[in-house]
Amino acid sequence: MATYDAERVGVAPWLLSGPALLVFVALLLAPLLLTAVLSLNLFSDTEGVMPAYSLGNYVEVFKDDYFHEIFLRTGGMALAVTLLCVLLGIPETIIIARMAPRWRSLFLLVVLGPLLISVVVRTLGWAILLGNNGLINDALQALGIIEQPVKMLFTQVGVIIALTHVLVPFMVIAVWATLQRLDLQVEWAGLSLGASRLTVFRRIILPQIMPGVLSGSIIVFALAASAFATPAIIGGRRLKVVATAAYDEFLGTLNWPLGAAIAMLLLLANLIIILGCSKLAERRFKQVFE
């Protein structure tokens, strides 16, 4: 009987997850491997993709200043977006958590709801707001704060603002999840023992929500670094990031092997950040997680 049971457990989970696994092997693993192989191929303007194998495309990405600039710009913008999401997301989540239940669920909906609305729509809103004849410039000019319109569309600042808007809900979600486990008594204890509000925040609340802040930062950074639609629309053609550069190689200049190499590097960087930082955060905050 025991062997019969063991045998059943042995096959059943594979039968149940088999269909999904088959689809994933055929349509996710295979395409990714083919792209990895493609990134090793060479390309010439006359012959197209050539079935030779070398690391030439990677060498080109590492050597060329053009790609250095793109990778640095992408990393810098992702860092700025992450920082803004931390600075805006933490206070807002705490404020929402302090509200009466009725308001709390309403504003949680207002803040998180945009996640379900298409990125194209949200970015369109910022394109309209940030333009030279956009609402922000019009308002600032009407108020007499500026005389000439400030260029915001097609600038890094514009992309950072719009990406922060798109991604800040992820920070709120992550902080909210840890805030739910926060022991409210400790805050009162700190206050009643004479600590200032700032000290209570810095020494009591912040350390406890730190795991959430970290995991939120990882998600925001990874998504900002690989964002496509927002940099493409707000940044325009000139202000390239890694994702739009890969797109251009694929559908513009048709240098597929080079585009594939950029994609592989983006994937690798993404996995290192997500898996590496999660491991680090997990180890450091083991006590808090358990």
Place this chain on the structure above:
Amino acid sequence: MHKNGIFSLLFHALFVTFIVAPLVVVMAMAFTSKGYLSLPTEGLSLRWFRALADNHEMLDAFALSIKLGLASATIAAVLAIPAALAISRYDFPGRGAVTGFLLSPLMIPSVVLGIAFLRFFSLAQIGGSFWALTLTHVIVVLPYALRLTLASTIGLERDIEQAALSLGASRWTAFYRVVLPRIRTGVVGGWMLAFIQSFDELTMTVFVATPGTTTLPVAMYNQISQTIDPLITAVSTVLIVGTLLLMLILDRMVGLDRVLIGEGK
């Protein structure tokens, strides 16, 4: 926790303005009576919604996106249910790897997925069809369906199912009549989230969409990269209102916080 002070509420007001402003602006501009992008200062007009009703390109793209969302969310849900049961019920070697593999599209940049699918389709020469596009969307949305389904299958007691089996119900009957009703909220919530993700997907689809399979986000993106006119704000308004309605349904049925924040609650 203590109450919010005046500065907190001020910060909150600014934050909410920041979140809502771009959406409100888009919706306001859709009601302009002018031929160019402007706020409807001289009275509201529905002319751009009428123009939208006559725009076959956008309507076709809209219909395609709905079909694509329905098909890919359904396939993803059907694949996710048995997979979730396997992961939550059996402690088998490779369980962690299976879970990680099926959730991995969440960690892969959409651009990379788009490039991989494009390469795959060009080698296999099956690009450009509706079902090829559907399969790519299944990969992208399955993690969402799986996560919510898992949330309802984990911790599900097996006693009633075993009672049904011992009373002579077939495995299928036991699943259909006992297990499925009890994991329904997770499955339906996962299906809806998968539908929304498919419907909104742009970055991956931009690579594999062909003139015959242009989804709504791709059509909108192509339009916006050329020029922003009031027509596109009218499309966006329809999308915002539609998403709000879906959101309310989702909130009533599963609880939006559960869908968005996950099992943490």
